[in-house]
Amino acid sequence: MSNATMLTGNLTRDPEIRYTRDGQANTTFGLAVTRRWQARGTDEWEEATSFFDVVCWRDLAENVALSLVKGCRAVVCGRLEQHSWETESGERRSRVELTADDVGASLRFATAEVTKVTRRNGIEDAEPAPVADRDDIVAAGA
Numbered sequence: 322m323s324n325a326t327m328l329t330g331n332l333t334r335d336p337e338i339r340y341t342r343d344g345q346a347n348t349t350f351g352l353a354v355t356r357r358w359q360a361r362g363t364d365e366w367e368e369a370t371s372f373f374d375v376v377c378w379r380d381l382a383e384n385v386a387l388s389l390v391k392g393c394r395a396v397v398c399g400r401l402e403q404h405s406w407e408t409e410s411g412e413r414r415s416r417v418e419l420t421a422d423d424v425g426a427s428l429r430f431a432t433a434e435v436t437k438v439t440r441r442n443g444i445e446d447a448e449p450a451p452v453a454d455r456d457d458i459v460a461a462g463a
Contacts, residue, residue, distance in 0.1 A: 324400045326419060328373060329427055330354035332393050336377075338386040348382035350375050350389070352397060352419070374418040375399070384438065385424050394427040 333351035340346055352375050357368045375397055377385050389395060399421040406414055426433045 325398070326401050327396065327398045328352060328354050328419065329394070329396045330373075332389055332391050332395060333372065335391045336386045336389055338382060346379055346382035346386075348377045348386045350385070352395065374416065375421055375424075376418055377421045377424060380438070381421060381424060385421075389424070389426065394430055396425050396427050397421050398423040 330352040333353050336348045336350040338346060338348045352373045353370050354373065355368055355370045357366055359365070360367050397419060399419045401417055402420055403415055403417050408414060
């Protein structure tokens with residue numbers, strides 16, 4: 322059985338990074354996913370928005386915290402996890418969060434400059450990723 326999920330939506334808050342006692346990065350942010358459809362028999366558009374908490378770990382957590390801000394449109398791939406607990410007053414509560422395996426900025430309505438992060442001996446170096454010359458892209462498509 323698979324639990325792979327992909328969501329595209331807008332960040333509802335800036336990513337918040339924290340570190341565990343052993344130094345693992347953990348970043349959380351909110352994602353709003355809006356679905357639109359045309360009501361049957363009318364020309365009216367309807368929409369519904371779902372809100373998800375997204376959790377990222379390790380290198381992904383650090384890269385998300387450095388790259389995205391509230392309002393950015395993002396594509397998140399990961400797995401859904403449900404957490405349940407009981408409040409002090411005895412009420413049962415639960416929530417579903419998306420533990421991300423991969424996060425990227427959506428390029429449908431924006432552009433991005435990609436910087437590749439290399440890791441050597443625990444040291445991070447940011448290097449611009451190679452970008453193909455536009456003439457090469459046009460020539461390849463011709």
